[in-house]
Amino acid sequence: MDTNDRPYAFWLVSVPWIGQGPVPKILNAFASPREAYEASDEELIKRSGSKQVSELIKYRQNNDIFRKYDELVSGGMKLSFIWDDDYPERLKNIPDPPYALFYYGRLPENNKLAVAMIGARQCSPYGVKTARLLGEELGRNDVNVISGMAFGIDGISQKAALEAGGSSFAVLGSGADICYPDSNSDLYEMLKENGGIISTYPPGTPAVSRYFPPRNRIVSGLSDAVVVVEARARSGTLITVDMALDQGKDIYAVPGRLEDELSAGCNGLIGHGAKVYLSPNIFMSDLIEDHLCEMESGFECRNETLIKPAYDSPADKRHRNYEGKKDKEPDIEERLLEVYRKLTLFPQSAEDIDDQMKQSGETSPGETGICLILMELCLEGLAVQVSPGNFVRK
DSSP states (O other): OOOGHHHHHHHOOOOOTTTTHHHHHHHSSSSSHHHHSSSSSHHHHHHHHHHTTTHHHHHHHOOOHHHHHHHHTTTEEEETTOOOOOSSSSTTTTOOOOSEEEEEOOOTTTSSSSEEEEOSSSSHHHHHHHHHHHHHHHHHOOEEEOOOOOOHHHHHHHHHHTTTTTTEEEEEESOSSSSSSGGGGHHHHHHHHSSEEESSSSOOOOGGGGGHHHHHHHHHHHOOOEEEEEEOOOOOHHHHHHHHHHHHHHHEEOOOOOOOGGGGHHHHHHHHEEEOOHHHHHHHHHHHHHHHHHHHHTTTTTOOOOOOTTTTHHHHHHHHOOOOOOOOSSSHHHHHHHHHOOOOSSOOOHHHHHHHHHHTTOOOOHHHHHHHHHHHHHTSSSSEEETTTEEOOO
């Protein structure tokens, strides 16, 4: 497309509440965006066959699209149309790919592996640690982390990847010029420098709830695999999983305790066939093995099925031989160490630990004594009080 014609294409994606649905109909009815823009109101409605065109007509009447486009470019925002060279190849392979992407920074590279990390906003210490460790592993291995910059798992994993020297990309449910949530403003700026802020919505679009589900298909669409780190049984995170399945993406879920509400969604996914996430190293090995063909030859084999011998692939062997990682014990007094060993990433009270020690035949200092030890462990930076009377290992 000629540079002078880009403002006309921008006009087609300038109304956020109608999305990009009418665009294919308009492009099929007219030879170019410019021809559509220059058509009369009646001709545009008749030839496109879409009621939503009326909103584009109103925008054309009330706005100078050339000035709007100049403001967009001069403000540092970029716009990539589906026919542009920098438009992500992965998105071209999903059903109904977006016509255009507004973004700051850059778009994900086609020749790099990409992983979507999604999960609960109100996550547990277990979820925080899992997201951080995997984000760091992906960042160190130059794997792009895709997420929504939301509070919780999204932001934690993206920040970890960036701090490890990697790249991450946030897909927003608002205009790319709006930082949502405000609390992630530091991350927002980091992503501009070492990744990108991406949106299918034009600048100025507020963060409205109905805009978030459609953006989830972009998160999964930009990825080779999706990892779910903590999700309730009816979590909105599962919307992204459904879209990822429609796109043929690999789904991994982090397992959790049966009685843990935040793990109900992940455990359910595993029960329905999702791959089990076990550790950063095992995940990286699986990811590279599963997508080695794509890494070597671009996207030529993306839709082919990789057939592995049943129960005899390297991934199968890794999973069969997996043992949970044992953290190195700190150099502290034995009385502190006895209580420290009972701490996990799930909150426990002094009463819980006292019961554990008695059931295993150990000598317990009693609930009061355990409380004092827990406070000492907090001062040593080895434990954290996550709520009144409840502690986790740091």
